[in-house]
Amino acid sequence: MQMNAIQVENLTKRYGEVLAVNDISFAAPTGATVGLLGGNGAGKTTTIAMLLGLLVPTAGRITVLGHDMAKDRFAALARMNFSSPYVALPARLTVRENMRVYGHLYDVVRIDDRIAVLSRELDLGAILDRPAGQLSAGQKTRVALAKALINRPELLLLDEPTASLDPDTGDLVRTWLEQYRAESGCTILLASHNMAEVERLCSHVVMLKQGQVVDRGSPDELLLRYGRHDLEDVFLDIARDRRQAVAA
Amino acid sequence: MSVKAPLVRPCLRRIWGLMYRHLALYRRSWPRLLELAYWPVLQMCIWGFTARFLAARMGNPGLIAGATLLGAVLLWEVTLRSQMGMSISFLEEIWSRNLGHVFVSPLRPFEMIAALIGMSIIRMLVGVIPAVLLAWALYAFNLFTIGPIVILFFINLMIMGWSVALGVVSLILRHGAGAEPLAWGVLFGLAPFCAVFYPVSVLPSFLHPIAYALPATHVFEGMRAALLQGVTRWDHLAAAFALNLIWLAAAALLFGRQFHAARVSGALISIGE
Numbered sequence: 001m002q003m004n005a006i007q008v009e010n011l012t013k014r015y016g017e018v019l020a021v022n023d024i025s026f027a028a029p030t031g032a033t034v035g036l037l038g039g040n041g042a043g044k045t046t047t048i049a050m051l052l053g054l055l056v057p058t059a060g061r062i063t064v065l066g067h068d069m070a071k072d073r074f075a076a077l078a079r080m081n082f083s084s085p086y087v088a089l090p091a092r093l094t095v096r097e098n099m100r101v102y103g104h105l106y107d108v109v110r111i112d113d114r115i116a117v118l119s120r121e122l123d124l125g126a127i128l129d130r131p132a133g134q135l136s137a138g139q140k141t142r143v144a145l146a147k148a149l150i151n152r153p154e155l156l157l158l159d160e161p162t163a164s165l166d167p168d169t170g171d172l173v174r175t176w177l178e179q180y181r182a183e184s185g186c187t188i189l190l191a192s193h194n195m196a197e198v199e200r201l202c203s204h205v206v207m208l209k210q211g212q213v214v215d216r217g218s219p220d221e222l223l224l225r226y227g228r229h230d231l232e233d234v235f236l237d238i239a240r241d242r243r244q245a246v247a248a
Numbered sequence: 249m250s251v252k253a254p255l256v257r258p259c260l261r262r263i264w265g266l267m268y269r270h271l272a273l274y275r276r277s278w279p280r281l282l283e284l285a286y287w288p289v290l291q292m293c294i295w296g297f298t299a300r301f302l303a304a305r306m307g308n309p310g311l312i313a314g315a316t317l318l319g320a321v322l323l324w325e326v327t328l329r330s331q332m333g334m335s336i337s338f339l340e341e342i343w344s345r346n347l348g349h350v351f352v353s354p355l356r357p358f359e360m361i362a363a364l365i366g367m368s369i370i371r372m373l374v375g376v377i378p379a380v381l382l383a384w385a386l387y388a389f390n391l392f393t394i395g396p397i398v399i400l401f402f403i404n405l406m407i408m409g410w411s412v413a414l415g416v417v418s419l420i421l422r423h424g425a426g427a428e429p430l431a432w433g434v435l436f437g438l439a440p441f442c443a444v445f446y447p448v449s450v451l452p453s454f455l456h457p458i459a460y461a462l463p464a465t466h467v468f469e470g471m472r473a474a475l476l477q478g479v480t481r482w483d484h485l486a487a488a489f490a491l492n493l494i495w496l497a498a499a500a501l502l503f504g505r506q507f508h509a510a511r512v513s514g515a516l517i518s519i520g521e
Contacts, residue, residue, distance in 0.1 A: 015514065049517055052352040053352065054348070054351055054352060055511060055517065056512045077354045078354040082349070082352050087345060087346070087348035089344075090269060090273065090344040090346050091344060092273055093272050093273060093276070094272075097272040100265075100268065100272075101265050101269040102349070103265070104261045104268060105262050105354065105355050107261050107262070107354070131276070
């Protein structure tokens with residue numbers, strides 16, 4: 001039986017009176033790309049923070065790569081990685097120095113060889129010795145991805161990986177992610193507001209609204225269920241309570 | 249040994265990784281490097297000339313007073329630089345918005361503390377060594393003439409600095425960047441009770457218990473005994489070590505609790521705000 005890379009059971013997070021995540025359950029099969037979708041305040045970031053061990057759930061259980069995050073989170077963290085445009089790398093350090101820092105933190109053997117490989121694959125050669133703070137948004141995204149791949153993660157959590165990128169750079173990143181997943185068998189959990197990106201990359205989608213899972217399935221299943229031609233309309237239907245899913 | 253080796257090596261690499269991050273920063277930021285030595289050297293200049301003035305006006309008693317003053321200034325800088333070295337290294341992660349990456353890596357909280365202590369030692373040495381050399385070159389004052397015991401003074405004052413820094417880091421975890429000013433000012437609040445420049449006997453008697461509860465007080469009492477009477481007060485040194493053990497354990501407990509509380513409240517996500 002193939003193990004799920006992520007198994008979330010009855011996960012709840014409450015901040016005082018505010019229920020940010022309300023009893024959600026979902027799984028990410030090993031090797032799949034799963035989209036976590038929802039509007040602002042739907043609970044995506046809170047869920048990702050709990051998956052990363054940054055946040056302690058109020059209730060529920062998270063298992064990542066077979067490790068219970070409540071008891072054994074560091075074993076899981078060593079095998080996964082994370083990238084978000086909202087978390088920066090030290091701006092004064094060069095790209096190479098930043099990569100070395102994370103190479104050490106993730107106990108990567110032969111760090112410089114790994115940096116050379118990632119530099120080639122993500123086209124970082126020209127910027128390796130430039131301070132991270134002097135890069136363009138597109139370059140920063142590629143560097144953030146390189147940082148997230150430094151330890152050859154079995155699970156990659158991506159929070160809006162192509163936000164603020166021009167269409168060309170966004171497409172390059174998406175192509176590269178598809179290629180990496182196919183070659184490495186890595187599982188990807190993707191939080192995104194870009195529905196075209198989700199349709200292209202994800203084999204499974206979990207729709208969140210007000211902290212709850214309101215629907216799930218493959219993009220094709222969701223399109224069929226809502227009688228729509230693109231995922232953006234499905235998203236709007238759910239977000240605005242415009243229409244219920246057509247009975248399968 | 250073979251069972252533990254694979255666990256120790258990654259642990260040491262993670263500690264080094266975080267230290268490398270700070271060392272790379274100093275290599276690229278000369279103002280940061282300059283700032284490390286700026287205040288200790290400035291302090292030594294001001295108090296060195298004051299000591300020289302006292303010696304000129306009062307003769308031998310002034311010379312002795314000046315020597316204890318310079319010894320106190322140097323040793324206090326050890327505490328201050330150790331505390332600030334640790335607190336500011338932590339703040340650097342907040343300022344660079346990098347904490348999110350650090351806390352989702354396999355770096356354990358105790359490894360982060362070990363790296364911060366490592367940086368604190370380096371920062372303290374870079375700050376204090378120029379001041380020690382300046383005292384020797386300009387005022388012919390050599391703290392090491394009182395013997396190797398000065399190393400034990402240094403160690404005790406560094407540990408006290410780390411305890412206070414752990415308290416500051418805990419408060420930053422709890423209250424966010426709003427607690428930042430404590431990194432600069434908190435130790436000055438303890439200075440009057442630590443009897444840095446005067447003996448405890450000068451303080452009102454109701455303050456004596458507070459003074460003797462501070463490890464630094466015993467170090468400065470010990471320093472004066474060594475400089476003025478030429479005796480080693482092992483009782484004060486033992487008290488300093490014992491108090492440091494208690495302070496450090498309490499600070500570590502506080503940090504552990506605040507770190508967990510920050511993971512519950514979500515403060516680790518919004519700590520820079």
